[in-house]
Each structure stands twice: as C-alpha cells, then as structure tokens.
Amino acid sequence: MNYHSPASFAEASALAANATGITRFLAGGTDVLVQLRSELVTPDTLIDIKKINGVHDITRNADGSWTLGVATTGAEMSEHPELGKDWPGVVEAMDLIGSTQVQGRATLTGNLCNGSPAADSVPAMVAAGVTVTVTGPDGMREVAVEDIPTGPGKTSLTKGEVVSAVNIPARGDNAGDAYLRFIPRTEMDIAVVGVGVDLRLDGDTITEARVALGAVAPTVLLVEDCAKAILGSTLDDAALDALAAAASAACNPIDDKRGTIEFRTEVAGVLAKRAAKIAYARAKGENA
C-alpha cells in the first residue's frame, strides 16, 4: 500500500490520476480505515488530503455563503459560533455521525464520497443546496451534492478527481433547515430513513422548499413532489399529509437487516412531516 500526503489538490489529483488499483482519499478515515481493518476494501494507494493548506477552514464569504475545507470535522462545525445559526440542519446532520471520537475526524466530504445511501449529512446538504468544488486533471468544476452519489459506494467523480471544497449557499432571510433520521437506538447507529428539509417563507407561506430523503433508495433523493406538496401552504395538516404521501411515494427502498420496505416507506413520510415542522419554526425565527 502506498501512502501519500500531497501539499495541493492539483498534486492530489495527479497522484490519483496516475495510481493503479484501488485508490482512496484519506479525510477523517472513519470509513476508509474501518473498511481497511475489516478487510472490506484494502486500497493500493491512500492519498491523505489533510496536509493541504486550508482544509480545516470554515469561511463566511462576503455574500453570506460559506466555504468549508474538505477536512473540516463534525466537531469543528458544531463548535463554530455562526455556522450552526445559519444552517442548523446541516450542522446537526453532521453532528449525528458517530461518537465524540468519530466527530473529531469525520467530514462532510468523506460522508458524501463514501457513497452510502444512508449517509446522514447528505440529505441535509442536498436540501440546503450545497455544492462541492471538484479538482481534476482537467481543472475545477462545481457539482451539486445530489449529483455526486450514483449508487451504493459509487460516485460520479472520475479517475483523478478530488473534492477540494464544500460550498454552502448564503442563508438569506425567513428561512430554516432541519434534518431528522430514524434509528432504532438513540445514537451510534445507521439511518434507516433520513429526511432533510429547507424552507423559505413569506409571512406564514412557504415560498421555497427543498426536501431530500436518505436511506430509502440507492442514492439520496431530492423529491420535487415533496416540495410541491407544501409550496404555497402554511404547513397546515393537509399540506403535511400531502408531504408525507409524496415522501412515501418517492421511496424505493430495500428490505435488509436495518429495516423493511414497508417500514422505510411509512417512516419517510412521518419524518418528512416532523422535519418540515422544525424547518418551518426555524424559518419563523422560533427555536426548534
């Protein structure tokens, strides 16, 4: 196994482009090292991106948007004084991952690029409209988070491409986001269903909505029908029921050791309602 710690993303990209066999980038390593030790994936090349300048930075840009370095950990996000006020859903989703120890290492980018359909931060990022900057042999491109995963363990990144930044939009006024997941225990578990919701209001009326579902299909789902169900509403009971129905209808889950098809389909609707209520309250400036 070859281990590299490049000083730039261009170098990281070149290393990956020229590597043979299985290549993994090493961010927090909370997926990579676990898979290695359990002999699921033994990489031939390991490219540690944590030595690149600025990868732990959390920056608020002049327009109110945020740029996060790709090695920024869950703990660093939770401890940031402002980020969680703008995007509580994204920060809480990341904070759900693992234990205190895992939080000291795990990253948004690792969670996304590991390609698990159950990754917790991903539906929250999709709802929030987050994009990632990708550096590759042909330069840089910006990709919406929902366009990265293509199936369990698979991404749209091509050989030599590395994620070099995470971009979170400006929060703007009268808006709020939320993420909820279902697990059978209270912590240290993998989402059986995850729902991210982001809303903007005009008065009491929803004018913008993005709803994303995790763990109910081979990839995260951005569900237009969920948004339609609540747009223009005040999140009244009828809108909530329509939202739940749309969420359940969008599900295409599997039966496995973590949950049944029926269960996931049903609970996706339940969590969509609950998450929407939290996002709505937050958009109104209430504590939720």
Place this chain on the structure above:
Amino acid sequence: MALDDRKSDFTFVGTRPNRPDGLDKVTGRAKFGADISAPGMLHGAVLRSPHAHARIVKIDTSKAEAHKDVKAVVTRADFAEVPFKPGLEGEFWNVLENVMAGEKALYDGHAVAAIAASSALAARDALKLIEVEYDVLSHVTDVDKAMAPDAPVIREGAADYSVPEGMHPNVVRYHESGHGDVEAGFSEADLVTEDSFVTEATHQGYIEPHACLGMLGNDGKGELWCTTQGHWIAQKTCAALLGIETSQLRVTASEIGGGFGGKTTVFIEPVALALSRKANRPVKIVMTRSEVFRATGPTSSASMDIKIGMKKDGTITAAQGVFRLQGGAFPGAPGDMTAMCAFAPYNLTNVKQIGYDVMSNRPKQAAYRAPGAPMGAFAVESVIDELCNKLGLDPVDVRLKNAAHEGTKASYGPTYERIGLVETLEAAKAHPHYTAPLKPGQGRGISCGFWFNHGGETSVSLALSEDGSAQLMVGTPDIGGSRASMALMAAEVLGIPYENIRVTVADTASLGYNDVSHGSRVTYASGLATIKAAKHAVERLCERAATKWGIPTDAVKWEDGCAVPSGPNAGDFDPMPLADITADMGSTGGPISGHFEATPEGAGVSFGTHIVDAEVDPETGKTCVTRYTVIQDAGKAIHPTYVEGQYQGGAAQGIGWALNEEYVYGEDGRLQNSIFLDYRIPVASDLPMIDTVIVEVPNPGHPFGVRGVGETGIVPPLAAIANAVSNAAGVRMKQLPMSPPRILAALKGNG
C-alpha cells in the same frame, strides 16, 4: 451441608468497600486475555467457512505452508481422536468438532484451518493461501424449519435416548415434566388463553473478545493463558482435544472483560496449543468481533406455545408449555431448562412442560445468564398478562395469588425450601413505581422470573502471613466483583480488616479443581468455601493460642480477630490477636492455612420481579424504556453495590434482547450483522436509570444466607418489557426483538 453456624449479624458483610481489582482496572494495569506476550511468540489466525453447511472435500495448505512468515498450519488432523457419542456424554467430541471442523462445515464461521505466523497481519494474509474445496449442502437456521420433515439433517445419530420415535434427526433431546392433569385444569378455568411466541438468538456481547496465549511442547507439557470463566474446564477440554494429560497443562485465567456464560467453553485455546505444538513456539490468538459473533456461542433461538387457564379471581387452574430451542449445529440447546423454569414461580395444581433441543446450521449455543429461562418467561408471563388484562385483574395481585412459597411442589418437581418470591412481589406492590401515573402512550409491564442457581465443585485455600494478613486463593474467575465479596466473607470470619486480605484467582496448578464461574455459583459456593477455609484457619489459630496459654483447645474461642478464653472457667487471659499468633507460627507448629474442597449443594433458588414502563411512538414503532425497577431476592447481599450491579446488568441486557438485539441470517445462511453497528446492543443513552430493591430471604444452604444473583436478573426483563410495550401499543407483541419495524407492522395489522 450442616449449617449449625448460621450467622445473621455482620461486621464486614453488607458493607460496600472498593473492589480490590478496581485500581488495576481503571488504570489499565489489569491484564486481560490479549494483554500478554511471550518471547518468540507467533500470531495465530483461523480460516472460517463462508458456508452455512458444506462438505469439506479438500483442504490444500501447501501454499500457506510455503510462505516465509508462516510457521505452522493446522487442520482437524492435528487434534486427538475423540470418540463420538450422542448426547451430553459426547461433549468433548462436540467441542472438538466446533473448534475445528471435521468432515463438514456446519455453520457460517465454522473453523476449518488455522495458521501461526510471525505477525498477526501475516497470519491473516496467509489464510488466503489456504485452498478449501467445499461441496455446498442445503442448510437450515430456523428452529421450526429445522424440525420439519424436509429439513436437511445436520448430523445423523446425534439424538439421545430421550427423543420420541419419529422425530426429525435434528431433534436431539426431549424433556417432559409436570404434575396434575392439565386437561382437567383447563376445564375448570373461566378463561383459557393459548398463544405462540418466538425469540431470536442474542449474543452475550461481552466487551472483551476471546484471546489466549498457548505453549505446548512435544513432551506434552503446556501452559495456557486465556480469558475464561473457568480455567479448569479449559484445562480438561484442551488436554482431551490434544491428547495430553490434564495435569501437564497449566492454565491461568486472565482478567475477564465479561463472559455472561459465553466464556464457559473453549474456541481458540486448543487451536493455539495445536499450532504451538507444531511450531514449537508460543502462539497467541485474538478473535475479531466478527469472529466472536459468527463463531462463539450465542443463545438459542426459541419457538414456544403456551396455554394457561385462569379463574375469574385470578387462580391459575392449569398451565402448559411447549418450548422448541435451536442451539446451533450441536446438541445442547437448553430446552429442558426453559421448560423447567417457565412455570417455576407459580404454585400450580396442574402443569405440563415439554422442551426440545434442536440442531440447525448456526454456531454452537453457549450459556447466557440463566440459559433458556428468559425465553420461557417471556412466553408464559405474556399470557398471564393477557389473562389479567382480559379478566380485569391486577398483575401483581394475580402473581401473588399464585406465587410459589416454602413447601410448594415446584413445576419441575422438587419441593421448595424457604424462598423469597412473595417478598419480591410485596415489595413491587409497595414500590412507588408501581402506582406512579403513566403518561399517554406509555404502558407498564410486570414479570416474575426464576433461576435454579448452582453449587458445583469448589476448592479454596487460605494462607495466613506472619504479619497477620491473609491470602485467599479461589479458582473462580472474578466476573462480577467476587474478589470483594470473598474478602468480605473471609474478613467476617477472621475478624481482620477487608484490606488485609488479598484474593487471587489461582491457576490450575495452585489449587484443586473448580467448576466454572457460572450458575450464579461464585458468591454462593466459593463464598461458602471461603468461609469454611477461614474457619479451618481459625481452628488452627485457636489451637496455637490454647497451647500458648496451656489450656485445652475447646476452652478457646474466636472473637473479633482474637483468641479469647471461652468462659470464666477457661482462665483469665488477654485476647490474643491474630497477628500475635501468626508472628511466631513457624516455631509454634508451622504455617497456618485453611482449606475447603467439596461440592456444596444448597445453592438456593432465586426469584425476582421487575416493573417496567415503556413508551411507544405510534408513528414509528420506536420504544423508549422510561422507568425500570428490579426487585430480587439475594438471600444475603455480601457486597450490595455488586448485587445491584448484577440486577442492573440483567435489566440492561434484557432491554437489548427485548428491543433490538438479534442474529440476522440471510437466505444463504450467513450471518448478516456480525458487527456492533448492526447487532444493536443498547448504548448508554438507550437506558433509563435502573432502580433496584434487594430483598433478603436467607438461603438455608449458605452460612451467611447467600443466594446467587447473577442470572435471575435476566429472566423477567423480556416479559416485563414485552408486557409494557404491548400495553403501551395496545397490541400483544409475540416476537422478539420488538424492533420498530415489527411494532409498526403489529400496530398496522391491528388497524
């Protein structure tokens, strides 16, 4: 055992000093199974079957043997010939077959070969060089399917004499017991309820994986260090499997990171010794968690039918149960225990119970606290709860009305001596928890539970030092703070401070035979042995004082750590403290020690009653246990903190078993969830604070009244939680675990 020396007021017993091994454990100084190494040590790794059931056509180890880092490879051919016999008699054969597969791989994870190499990584990598040709056979992992006529036969001829004609060969033992006439009893009932229940297999989930270091020379002399609940059984078994003399193998028990019954047998120990014998070097093997799940001993899974008749006033007129337990690819599932314990809390005129021990393509089950009893209690206590609900009766009152007491003929045969079930029920009724208001969406559940407890072969040796301190050697690994309890009991007899007693878990060469730390026997049997050994030393001390004073030995008695004249006529001498006698013992007759070797047989059965509140989210089926109270008879709590720890531990493990823990097998017969991520034991935040009440109804079979407390605590939880959840959800839950998908499906099915 003669118990003329019963004691009821205590100086040390009943206090709560820190455990003697506490500092070592919190500072990391304690040595667990994997914490040892030896010069020249090799690392072992085990190749395991990926198939649930397959004939092993050929194993080619030549490539592995040729690898430069590999020092030895073993297969079944490297173990002794052990004769095959059906039933429990053939247990050495069963263990050997489990430790290293013979003609067939019998379950996913079954060991087929092992390697010793110069590093752990090299050993693991070299496993890939072993080529095994399998002829895959059809398999069965479910207990009911394993009994069906078309089930694949795991092994012909494994059934013993108890099995009725015409049963499938996978049924290997049969148990039937009871008394009275159940049919007549049912006809007297105002309401008869009949229902079926299933539980999945769970794992003890001890935090320390199995680990050992073995050394065996070609002269047949060996040393073994391992994490175990009983090193004498490890000694005996390893010697048999390797064809050496028992006494030539010295086994030392490491500190143990949990066992709960799962470390009462051997898995990797004989393999390490076989590799060592071949490589002529010490060999260490440490299991991964996945190996622990796949290839050690989880509980049985169970399928059960219960029928109970009740009168309107709550009197049980008849009770009947059929208990089918699957225990993996070997005989041993405790269907008999399940049957015998199921109705044991009740004073029944008509009772009948049947138990089946069934083989399937799963790992060989091992004991898990009160093996077999929790499942049976789940089924029986669920039906009692249902009857109480239907007849509008209070669940504690009904249990009190039917409770077994001194003189009751137990459902499994004997007549009870003094027991404490009624006291636990009365304490439950008086407990504020029982009458606390419930919030909407919450339900309350009650259950009783019973366990036999065990005595077992026991040897203890106590030696006094010249400065008046004492060293106590016991042979039962300390799995729950027993060193503290032993020191308290020795202090009580000797009259010297707790701190002056050093308790050591001696190796097999230093003490006579000791049964495993199981059956809740340690505080009872090693405790009784400690008391007797200390009394033995006290007799010697009195003799020396008598000689010094020039009076007869029977004119001296022992009081508060001193020899004193037994009465005014004996003479007027100042009390002679223990340290004054030991100071010159070398010249007054030699070292003073006390011993005990016997098989105490008055273990004293034990009962408990649990109260549980649970809240169910009707939209997701998720359960939260909001309040939990354990009430159990300890006979006499030697160290109350560790008694409470046992109660809380039983409840915590029961919550896991009831709600989320389960072995999940795929269609291919492979275990799907062999890591803690998907095998869901409760995390700390899943548990409420678990309240405990220690009831003390002294056991007539122990000098201080001790009853074992290690196992009874896991008998009521499955039922108590199921009753709470069923009452909260408004639908009877008949399958464990009551995971959210199952609860939600039950809610939907209920409309």
